[in-house]
Amino acid sequence: MLLPESIYKHDNDLKRIQASYLSSVRSISLILNIILFLAICIFILCLLRVIMYEEAISKTPTSTLPIPHQSKQHKTIPRKEYYYDYEPYLKNVTLTPKNKTRRFFYVDLGCFDGRDIDYFLHFHSAAIARLGTLHIIAFEPDPINFSSCKLTQQRYRPIQGTVYDVAIWTENGQVRYASEKGQKSKIDSNSALYVRSVDFSIWMTENFRKKWFLMKA
Missing domain, CATH: 1.20.5 (Single alpha-helices involved in coiled-coils or other helix-helix interfaces)
Structure with missing residues (x-):
C-alpha cells in the first residue's frame, strides 16, 4: 500500500x-x-x-651586602645630619678644606632601570665635581631592572657605585614580590615569589657615619 x-x-x-x-x-x-x-x-x-x-x-648573582643584625636596637638618627634635599644642597654647598674628606652618598631605594641615577649624574655633573667623593648605592630586587642598573653603573666608572639585588623593607629576611618583566615590580602580599629584604633604618645606622651626607633616599 x-x-x-x-x-x-x-x-x-x-x-x-x-x-x-x-x-x-x-x-x-x-x-x-x-x-x-x-x-x-x-x-x-x-x-x-x-x-x-x-x-x-x-x-641571579647576589651582591655582597652587609646585612644588619635583627637583634640590634635602632639608634636615633637626627634627620638634619643625614638627610638633605639634594637640589638646594648642591646649589649652596661650598667646598672647603674641612669637608674635602667627607663622603657624599646618593642612595636609590628602588632604582628601576637606573634612569634617575643617569639623570642625576648628567644634570649635576658640575656640582658633583665640587663635592669631592660621591658614592652611589642602589637597591633593585627585580632581576631585569637590576641588570639595567648595573649597566648604568658601568657607564660612570669614575664614580664609586654599588647596586644590590635586594628589596628595602621594614625587616630583614624575605618579602613577597610581584614583577611584570621589569615594568610594574612591587612588594605584593599576594605574590607567590619571594626576594631578599633589608631593614633600611638598621642598615643606615650600621653602615653610615655621622659626618657622611645622604642626598637622596
Whole structure:
C-alpha cells in the first residue's frame, strides 16, 4: 500500500531537522573543545612563566651586602645630619678644606632601570665635581631592572657605585614580590615569589657615619 505524499514529506522534514540538530551539536562541541584547549595552553604558559621567573631570581648573582643584625636596637638618627634635599644642597654647598674628606652618598631605594641615577649624574655633573667623593648605592630586587642598573653603573666608572639585588623593607629576611618583566615590580602580599629584604633604618645606622651626607633616599 502506498503512503500518502504528505507522510513522505513529513518524514523528510524530520530527517532534515535531525541532520541540522546533529550538525549544530557537533559545531558547539568543536567550539567548546577549542576553548578548553586554549585555556589549558594559557594555564601552561603562565605556569612556565612563574617557574622561569623563580629560576631567574635563584640564578641571579647576589651582591655582597652587609646585612644588619635583627637583634640590634635602632639608634636615633637626627634627620638634619643625614638627610638633605639634594637640589638646594648642591646649589649652596661650598667646598672647603674641612669637608674635602667627607663622603657624599646618593642612595636609590628602588632604582628601576637606573634612569634617575643617569639623570642625576648628567644634570649635576658640575656640582658633583665640587663635592669631592660621591658614592652611589642602589637597591633593585627585580632581576631585569637590576641588570639595567648595573649597566648604568658601568657607564660612570669614575664614580664609586654599588647596586644590590635586594628589596628595602621594614625587616630583614624575605618579602613577597610581584614583577611584570621589569615594568610594574612591587612588594605584593599576594605574590607567590619571594626576594631578599633589608631593614633600611638598621642598615643606615650600621653602615653610615655621622659626618657622611645622604642626598637622596
